[in-house]
Amino acid sequence: xxxxxxxxxxxxxxxxxxxxxxxxxxxxxxxxxxxxxxxxxxxxxxxxxxxxxxxxxxxxxxxxxxxxxxxxxxxxxxxxxxxxxxxxxxxxxxxxxxxxxxxxxxxxxxxxxxxxxxxxxxxxxxxxxxxxxxxxxxxxxxxxxxxxxxxxxxxxxxxxxxxxxxxxxxxxxxxxxxxxxxxxxxxxxxxxxxxxxxxxxxxxxxxxxxxxxxxxxxxxxxxxxxxxxxxxxxxxxxxxxxxxxxxxxxxxxxxxxxxxxxxxxxxxxxxxxxxxxxxxxxxxxxxxxxxxxxxxxxxxxxxxxxxxxxxxxxxxxxxxxxxxxxxxxxxxxxxxxxxxxxxxxxxxxxxxxxxxxxxxxxxxxxxxxxxxxxxxxxxxxxxxxxxxxxxxxxxxxxxxxxxxxxxxxxxxxxxxxxxxxxxxxxxxxxxxxxxxxxxxxxxxxxxxxxxxxxxxxxxxxxxxxxxxxxxxxxxxxxxxxxxxxxxxxxxxxxxxxxxxxxxxxxxxxxxxxxxxxxxxxxxxxxxxxxxxxxxxxxxxxxxxxxxxxxxxxxxxxxxxxxxxxxxxxxxxxxxxxxxxxxxxxxxxxxxxxxxxxxxxxxxxxxxxxxxxxxxxxxxxxxxxxxxxxx
Amino acid sequence: xxxxxxxxxxxxxxxxxxxxxxxxxxxxxxxxxxxxxxxxxxxxxxxxxxxxxxxxxxxxxxxxxxxxxxxxxxxxxxxxxxxxxxxxxxxxxxxxxxxxxxxxxxxxxxxxxxxxxxxxxxxxxxxxxxxxxxxxxxxxxxxxxxxxxxxxxxxxxxxxxxxxxxxxxxxxxxxxxxxxxxxxxxxxxxxxxxxxxxxxxxxxxxxxxxxxxxxxxxxxxxxxxxxxxxxxxxxxxxxxxxxxxxxxxxxxxxxxxxxxxxxxxxxxxxxxxxxxxxxxxxxxxxxxxxxxxxxxxxxxxxxxxxxxxxxxxxxxxxxxxxxxxxxxxxxxxxxxxxxxxxxxxxxxxxxxxxxxxxxxxxxxxxxx
Numbered sequence: 001x002x003x004x005x006x007x008x009x010x011x012x013x014x015x016x017x018x019x020x021x022x023x024x025x026x027x028x029x030x031x032x033x034x035x036x037x038x039x040x041x042x043x044x045x046x047x048x049x050x051x052x053x054x055x056x057x058x059x060x061x062x063x064x065x066x067x068x069x070x071x072x073x074x075x076x077x078x079x080x081x082x083x084x085x086x087x088x089x090x091x092x093x094x095x096x097x098x099x100x101x102x103x104x105x106x107x108x109x110x111x112x113x114x115x116x117x118x119x120x121x122x123x124x125x126x127x128x129x130x131x132x133x134x135x136x137x138x139x140x141x142x143x144x145x146x147x148x149x150x151x152x153x154x155x156x157x158x159x160x161x162x163x164x165x166x167x168x169x170x171x172x173x174x175x176x177x178x179x180x181x182x183x184x185x186x187x188x189x190x191x192x193x194x195x196x197x198x199x200x201x202x203x204x205x206x207x208x209x210x211x212x213x214x215x216x217x218x219x220x221x222x223x224x225x226x227x228x229x230x231x232x233x234x235x236x237x238x239x240x241x242x243x244x245x246x247x248x249x250x251x252x253x254x255x256x257x258x259x260x261x262x263x264x265x266x267x268x269x270x271x272x273x274x275x276x277x278x279x280x281x282x283x284x285x286x287x288x289x290x291x292x293x294x295x296x297x298x299x300x301x302x303x304x305x306x307x308x309x310x311x312x313x314x315x316x317x318x319x320x321x322x323x324x325x326x327x328x329x330x331x332x333x334x335x336x337x338x339x340x341x342x343x344x345x346x347x348x349x350x351x352x353x354x355x356x357x358x359x360x361x362x363x364x365x366x367x368x369x370x371x372x373x374x375x376x377x378x379x380x381x382x383x384x385x386x387x388x389x390x391x392x393x394x395x396x397x398x399x400x401x402x403x404x405x406x407x408x409x410x411x412x413x414x415x416x417x418x419x420x421x422x423x424x425x426x427x428x429x430x431x432x433x434x435x436x437x438x439x440x441x442x443x444x445x446x447x448x449x450x451x452x453x454x455x456x457x458x459x460x461x462x463x464x465x466x467x468x469x470x471x472x473x474x475x476x477x478x479x480x481x482x483x484x485x486x487x488x489x490x491x492x493x494x495x496x497x498x499x500x501x502x503x504x505x506x507x508x509x510x511x512x513x514x515x516x517x518x519x520x521x522x523x524x525x526x527x528x529x530x531x532x533x534x535x536x537x538x539x540x541x542x543x544x545x546x547x548x549x550x551x552x553x554x555x556x557x558x559x560x561x562x563x564x565x566x567x568x569x570x571x572x573x574x575x576x577x578x579x580x581x582x583x584x585x586x587x588x589x590x591x592x593x594x595x596x597x598x599x600x601x602x603x604x605x606x607x608x609x610x611x612x613x614x615x616x617x618x619x620x621x622x623x624x625x626x627x628x629x630x
Numbered sequence: 631x632x633x634x635x636x637x638x639x640x641x642x643x644x645x646x647x648x649x650x651x652x653x654x655x656x657x658x659x660x661x662x663x664x665x666x667x668x669x670x671x672x673x674x675x676x677x678x679x680x681x682x683x684x685x686x687x688x689x690x691x692x693x694x695x696x697x698x699x700x701x702x703x704x705x706x707x708x709x710x711x712x713x714x715x716x717x718x719x720x721x722x723x724x725x726x727x728x729x730x731x732x733x734x735x736x737x738x739x740x741x742x743x744x745x746x747x748x749x750x751x752x753x754x755x756x757x758x759x760x761x762x763x764x765x766x767x768x769x770x771x772x773x774x775x776x777x778x779x780x781x782x783x784x785x786x787x788x789x790x791x792x793x794x795x796x797x798x799x800x801x802x803x804x805x806x807x808x809x810x811x812x813x814x815x816x817x818x819x820x821x822x823x824x825x826x827x828x829x830x831x832x833x834x835x836x837x838x839x840x841x842x843x844x845x846x847x848x849x850x851x852x853x854x855x856x857x858x859x860x861x862x863x864x865x866x867x868x869x870x871x872x873x874x875x876x877x878x879x880x881x882x883x884x885x886x887x888x889x890x891x892x893x894x895x896x897x898x899x900x901x902x903x904x905x906x907x908x909x910x911x912x913x914x915x916x917x918x919x920x921x922x923x924x925x926x927x928x929x930x931x932x933x934x935x936x937x938x939x940x941x942x943x944x945x946x947x948x949x950x951x952x953x954x955x956x957x958x959x960x961x962x963x964x965x966x967x968x969x970x971x972x973x974x975x976x977x978x979x980x981x982x983x984x985x986x987x988x989x990x991x992x993x994x995x996x997x998x
Binding site for chain 2: 026027028030031037040042044045047048051054055057058059061062065066067069070071072073074077078080081246283443508
């Protein structure tokens, strides 16, 4: 090195004998510039200008970005890195009037897979198949469907609701399967299953339309879809809480802090009495039909049973396609809430309404009609249910023994217009206002209705049919219960109430005088004591009732227009059995309406059901004669 | 070695360079960490950058160990080596992101276009040093013809950034040397034509797209515009004082792409704010002024031109890189000296400063 520098200082001596290499000699040569050098002045100024311009341009731009618009960018940067994550609020529990829980929140255990952590997807899925018994192909299908919806570090839910036994097994083996996680979610739990399915309804994941209507909902939220869960959604649903989650560019969570506490939904106490509900369910004994038990004075429902029903827990965890198809296509229509959604011809129960009309139209209770068993109208013959006829029949006897001829002849006097107006004033042909979705109105036929429906004028024979609750007339069982209650409570048509805290709501007044009401009530008492409804009679209580046997002339299927196959015709052609009753014991008053689809005779089929229900309400019958209320 | 020489070294240049380099390492420490669920993780960029710095110092020492005037002898051999290497690239080069730019030496990869840059600076300094008069057509074409061969080889790789860089350094050196008025005016007239030619013939679709995206980044929010937007957000959200060291959410949470290389200064801007940026840019300007002073004090034309070549080598990189990060220029792959991570770049930068120091320390070794 020293040598080299020396050479540098004396360039003339570039090639010394010790360095023969020509290339190296070339390297050592230094070409001197002869003149005294001064850098070009313009060039130096140019360099300074360059530096100045750069400084000015960059600093100006940084000023603009960081000072002028700094706050905008700070906000954007925050938005970049913060996501909000909801915290589910527990849904309000539902209890019966004694405080027994009938809908609460349980936990559901699911099994999820995190793609990123899973070493061997195929082997893991095979293991899950071994655990759960679900075919491997089905698991692959779920996996393939879901994998593109979630990021690699997010969970794919493969099993939704695993039972405790399986959970225990999976928990003990899961350590060998990285990427699998047991996931805990809340699940709505309905311990009573079918017995309260139609009243409670169910919750399920929100759909797109619901999210459009309510901006606070997001995918994955559970909302009420049917029954009270739907009706009382606002009350039951809590308010979601929020986490602020810091995320990186891939959306991976890096930690979170609570921004808003979740608020749980309100608890709801129903007016229903769970033990009575169960008793009514038992009393129906699996028959297709329904029971309404209503307090006539408050309008509170104590039981509301429809059978057959379904297990609403199935919906809470997401019903399988197969189960859903089975429910939807069953010829017993388990999805139908018969109390409010099925409409039936009322049969002889309708005579309770017609009797009111006659009284109000000035027909004397003493006025008698001769029943020979049939009435001729032109070439048509209208028969009484009793072949031989009832002989001389007045209003009271016509109710107690349910004479049809009396009603044919009296209705003839009234005409359809008056019948229509009166029936509508009694609450028929419109909703009762019960807090359940999809209530039907039934039908009170009229001349205008017939013209617009069939394009034909009203004929007199139809008035005859209407008079005995046949023909076009259709009612829901709850409408009958409201009418009978109004007879007892002084004439108020009440909204049937399902929750304990709701106040009595009058939706209309019966167009009946006190005398007329009392007359009908007394006739019902007599019917229960020795008439067609005597099956409900009991010594320790004041009872009243009216049976009905509605002929199914034209089969009316409420759920869809599916035609029944011939093998079912026999059952389907049987009569509907009705009984509308009331009972009073020691100040306790209630109205019980029972309807058994294709049950046969009202007194032989529906009556015993009502009897069992009264046994539950008033206790087993005792010998003591009740002090009659009236 | 004559110890007197150390007395003439441009110490302020050396100090500024070391300072910038250390700021770069500190910034890389932050840029290469990512916050994860479980805490911080570091990728080893800042450690490797430290190792490269040591290699760089060796390169610098080597560059100072001999009289810089001998480099004039090296100009043509280096030029030939550069051309050979560039010619080898299409045959045996490594393909990265669809472009062949690298030669693998087994233990490390070298980028022949870097060698070419150096060779062009040397050869231009040598040619221009032949006379003191402003360039006429003949000398001008001499320089251009020599530059055209490596440039056309580089643009075929394709590497538009480096090509432009070489041409810009060349232009800077020619302007410094001075050229005759008529040559200058003709060049000014031809520049738009050359630009149009580049746009329609010389550029690939993706390069054109980059320029269009630069003009309107919002059009391509998810694609190329993403870099620009995220980089704006990073720098802008630093505001006056910055978010603090290791606190930049844009970089720590990986929203900012290329945050250890081309966009490293965005991390700096986010964490140190306007004040930090002002300091950094001031340091860069002082650094350039230090090189400038060496150029103005040099006692021979070759040395002076060599330093000016190095000056423009740094000037354009600093100006273009920061402009690109803060949205004044389209995204081109040009790193920021000392701040961006890069092995070859660090060694070359140190070595070039070594040459400048070499010129400064030997400026009094003239007898006549």
